[in-house]
Amino acid sequence: MPRSAARLADIAPFHVVELLTRARELEAAGRDIIHMEVGEPDFATPAPIVAAAVDALNSGKTLYTQALGLPELRQAISDFYRHRYGVAVPASRIAVTNGASGALNLAFACLADPGREWLLADPGYPCNRHILRTYEGRPVSIPVGPESNFQPTPAQVGAAWNEHTAGLLVASPANPTGTLLTLPEIAALAEVCRARDGHFLVDEIYHGLTYECDAPTACAAGDDIWVINSFSKYFQMTGWRLGWMVIPEAFVRDVEKLAQNLVLCPSTPAQYAALAAFRPETIAILEERRAEFRRRRDFLAPALEAIGLSVVARPEGAFYLYCNCSAVAADSFALARKLLEDAGVAATPGLDFGANAPEKYIRFAYTTGVDRLAEAVERLRRHCGR
Amino acid sequence: MPRSAARLADIAPFHVVELLTRARELEAAGRDIIHMEVGEPDFATPAPIVAAAVDALNSGKTLYTQALGLPELRQAISDFYRHRYGVAVPASRIAVTNGASGALNLAFACLADPGREWLLADPGYPCNRHILRTYEGRPVSIPVGPESNFQPTPAQVGAAWNEHTAGLLVASPANPTGTLLTLPEIAALAEVCRARDGHFLVDEIYHGLTYECDAPTACAAGDDIWVINSFSKYFQMTGWRLGWMVIPEAFVRDVEKLAQNLVLCPSTPAQYAALAAFRPETIAILEERRAEFRRRRDFLAPALEAIGLSVVARPEGAFYLYCNCSAVAADSFALARKLLEDAGVAATPGLDFGANAPEKYIRFAYTTGVDRLAEAVERLRRHCGR
Numbered sequence: 218m219p220r221s222a223a224r225l226a227d228i229a230p231f232h233v234v235e236l237l238t239r240a241r242e243l244e245a246a247g248r249d250i251i252h253m254e255v256g257e258p259d260f261a262t263p264a265p266i267v268a269a270a271v272d273a274l275n276s277g278k279t280l281y282t283q284a285l286g287l288p289e290l291r292q293a294i295s296d297f298y299r300h301r302y303g304v305a306v307p308a309s310r311i312a313v314t315n316g317a318s319g320a321l322n323l324a325f326a327c328l329a330d331p332g333r334e335w336l337l338a339d340p341g342y343p344c345n346r347h348i349l350r351t352y353e354g355r356p357v358s359i360p361v362g363p364e365s366n367f368q369p370t371p372a373q374v375g376a377a378w379n380e381h382t383a384g385l386l387v388a389s390p391a392n393p394t395g396t397l398l399t400l401p402e403i404a405a406l407a408e409v410c411r412a413r414d415g416h417f418l419v420d421e422i423y424h425g426l427t428y429e430c431d432a433p434t435a436c437a438a439g440d441d442i443w444v445i446n447s448f449s450k451y452f453q454m455t456g457w458r459l460g461w462m463v464i465p466e467a468f469v470r471d472v473e474k475l476a477q478n479l480v481l482c483p484s485t486p487a488q489y490a491a492l493a494a495f496r497p498e499t500i501a502i503l504e505e506r507r508a509e510f511r512r513r514r515d516f517l518a519p520a521l522e523a524i525g526l527s528v529v530a531r532p533e534g535a536f537y538l539y540c541n542c543s544a545v546a547a548d549s550f551a552l553a554r555k556l557l558e559d560a561g562v563a564a565t566p567g568l569d570f571g572a573n574a575p576e577k578y579i580r581f582a583y584t585t586g587v588d589r590l591a592e593a594v595e596r597l598r599r600h601c602g603r
Numbered sequence: 604m605p606r607s608a609a610r611l612a613d614i615a616p617f618h619v620v621e622l623l624t625r626a627r628e629l630e631a632a633g634r635d636i637i638h639m640e641v642g643e644p645d646f647a648t649p650a651p652i653v654a655a656a657v658d659a660l661n662s663g664k665t666l667y668t669q670a671l672g673l674p675e676l677r678q679a680i681s682d683f684y685r686h687r688y689g690v691a692v693p694a695s696r697i698a699v700t701n702g703a704s705g706a707l708n709l710a711f712a713c714l715a716d717p718g719r720e721w722l723l724a725d726p727g728y729p730c731n732r733h734i735l736r737t738y739e740g741r742p743v744s745i746p747v748g749p750e751s752n753f754q755p756t757p758a759q760v761g762a763a764w765n766e767h768t769a770g771l772l773v774a775s776p777a778n779p780t781g782t783l784l785t786l787p788e789i790a791a792l793a794e795v796c797r798a799r800d801g802h803f804l805v806d807e808i809y810h811g812l813t814y815e816c817d818a819p820t821a822c823a824a825g826d827d828i829w830v831i832n833s834f835s836k837y838f839q840m841t842g843w844r845l846g847w848m849v850i851p852e853a854f855v856r857d858v859e860k861l862a863q864n865l866v867l868c869p870s871t872p873a874q875y876a877a878l879a880a881f882r883p884e885t886i887a888i889l890e891e892r893r894a895e896f897r898r899r900r901d902f903l904a905p906a907l908e909a910i911g912l913s914v915v916a917r918p919e920g921a922f923y924l925y926c927n928c929s930a931v932a933a934d935s936f937a938l939a940r941k942l943l944e945d946a947g948v949a950a951t952p953g954l955d956f957g958a959n960a961p962e963k964y965i966r967f968a969y970t971t972g973v974d975r976l977a978e979a980v981e982r983l984r985r986h987c988g989r
């Protein structure tokens with residue numbers, strides 16, 4: 218019998234899909250479920266972005282574009298770095314991709330040699346280790362916890378580095394914790410990698426969704442850093458599948474060759490849509506929604522704390538609260554199942570984010586309105602008997 | 604200095620891009636260039652498909668979908684197999700992908716073990732060997748020529764198979780030649796693979812663009828065959844990046860795990876658009892355009908023959924003529940450069956399709972109207988002194 222490649226044994230599905238499927242069954246049976254497991258904004262794409270797509274479609278802009286994206290979109294992203302961050306990033310270093318996912322695929326396709334090791338934070342975005350494994354790289358976890366705000370430290374990275382190590386990938390703000398790296402922290406991590414001739418990748422997909430301050434971009438810490446971003450979260454274009462990557466100059470040609478062969482080009486309608494993403498009227502809508510996310514976080518974090526679900530990290534960004542649930546249950550996966558069945562609240566168990574004490578943690582996304590969050594808190598309170 | 608992965612040394616860019624860049628320079632300088640190098644229909648996406656996308660966008664359908672695609676689109680594709688081919692393919696075996704490109708990526712991510720060999724026709728679609736190499740598989744060329752209508756034969760496949768061989772990928776209609784495999788030919792190739800516990804993949808992206816007959820689908824030759832298709836060519840949705848793959852039952856779960864981790868989902872607007880692709884009013888438009896492609900082919904093939912550019916294969920499908928140019932020039936790449944500079948006609952040299960006597964061949968795409976094709980032929984005639 219023909220079989221799948223050996224790597225498939227190491228590639229895990231999303232465990233939360235099991236819960237989602239059960240949630241749909243319950244909903245089909247008439248139950249009201251509050252969805253706090255979903256990793257995407259609950260807002261539709263802002264109207265000016267949609268209007269730009271509709272215009273492009275109606276004028277027949279449906280053909281392939283250049284492999285690295287429309288020159289005017291690459292320029293618009295370059296301008297965005299100048300205006301938003303005061304950093305000069307030439308358009309020639311920017312690749313438009315199929316979401317941050319597409320960027321991560323191209324980066325590892327370009328960089329990951331078989332058997333070479335890559336350092337990843339645990340807990341972290343689960344797809345990273347599977348994408349890496351697909352290109353035959355080897356993911357190595359750095360366990361991170363509250364003591365370092367769930368981000369790897371230069372000391373940890375230095376200690377974990379060995380002759381097989383090829384590089385480091387971090388996210389700021391991070392998923393599932395929402396924690397940030399400061400610019401000096403990013404610079405220090407970059408220095409550790411640089412000193413070892415290693416690659417350094419920073420996933421900035423939750424930029425724009427920070428609530429105390431703007432997150433600094435790793436582009437300001439050196440032009441040898443790979444920076445990944447997306448139109449999915451802040452720009453609320455998840456389903457369009459559009460993102461980008463800032464590439465160190467020496468690797469642009471290799472990424473272009475890969476893009477030509479693996480993807481041909483990113484979505485043309487999405488690219489024309491994204492040209493409207495940086496316009497003032499769009500940004501005004503996005504900033505209102507950011508304020509709404511902040512209100513939700515400010516409501517939800519203390520409310521969960523009061524129930525005994527302690528928010529262990531400083532959730533400065535993204536739209537997640539990563540809670541230690543050990544005061545409430547011994548196993549977060551069992552808890553997630555019970556919360557769904559008994560309380561009608563869906564959340565994501567730690568298991569989806571790694572192997573670093575996942576049974577202690579559960580992630581709540583505030584991707585639903587405050588009224589629904591309040592109802593969820595009430596249900597959780599009753600369930601936990603507080 | 605940090606470096607790219609070793610595989611990058613084996614990944615070639617599209618050589619035609621060099622010509623395209625030069626063509627744009629010439630056009631910027633006021634020259635009229637006839638584009639016959641482009642591998643996409645010159646028609647915008649049919650209006651009913653665009654209208655469906657606009658409707659979906661205006662009703663806020665911009666979120667992620669399931670990793671394997673919208674259930675209703677998978678069902679519509681399943682229905683298409685029943686109506687168009689009379690073949691039963693359950694929706695559960697269909698994955699919606701980022702174009703045929705996305706399907707080829709998922710297939711090789713799922714199947715290609717490092718160092719294992721895959722048989723590919725040469726000449727063939729150039730991306731195949733590079734996608735395969737990216738997942739650390741090893742492409743092995745089967746040289747094909749006029750004697751087998753540029754398709755591999757069961758005897759060739761049997762002879763090339765060894766203990767390292769994992770499978771075979773063919774395309775029908777093929778790129779760059781437009782040649783077809785009959786159902787008995789497909790069945791015979793499948794049998795060779797099956798007898799050796801190998802995988803068999805058939806790329807049917809040019810289905811619908813055949814001019815003597817409808818191409819048979821490999822789905823009719825066994826449910827152990829992987830069948831790749833796309834909305835790019837017949838449905839004229841190139842820039843939308845949407846395709847699909849029919850997966851043998853035993854591999855569906857593995858492909859789903861990969862899709863969840865590598866891509867999250869295919870483009871949501873494109874999926875809603877594609878729901879209108881199978882409607883009778885859309886098919887009516889597509890069939891008119893197919894007739895137009897046929898008129899172009901019927902004009903162009905004899906006209907090129909008359910100039911000494913002999914159409915060596917039976918171009919039954921796609922929108923390409925693969926011509927032996929050795930009566931006119933010793934090296935097709937030099938010829939392509941000269942045709943561009945001197946005659947203002949852009950075509951793709953054999954070099955982009957493999958290593959099987961590429962200097963003898965040049966590909967002309969009939970992706971422009973008959974009047975422009977006539978002008979191109981006139982320029983070529985003058986250039987070749989005929």
Ligand SMILES: Cc1ncc(COP(=O)(O)O)c(C=O)c1O
Nearest residue numbers: 256316317318342392422447449
């Ligand atoms: C940290 C992180 N990176 C990357 C992605 C991929 O997102 P997309 O491909 O939609 O840009 C996600 C999605 O949830 C994420 O959380």
Ligand SMILES: Cc1ncc(COP(=O)(O)O)c(C=O)c1O
Nearest residue numbers: 642702703704728778808833835
């Ligand atoms: C034979 C063949 N397969 C696959 C593709 C990929 O097309 P897409 O990703 O647009 O579906 C092409 C594009 O030209 C092709 O010619």
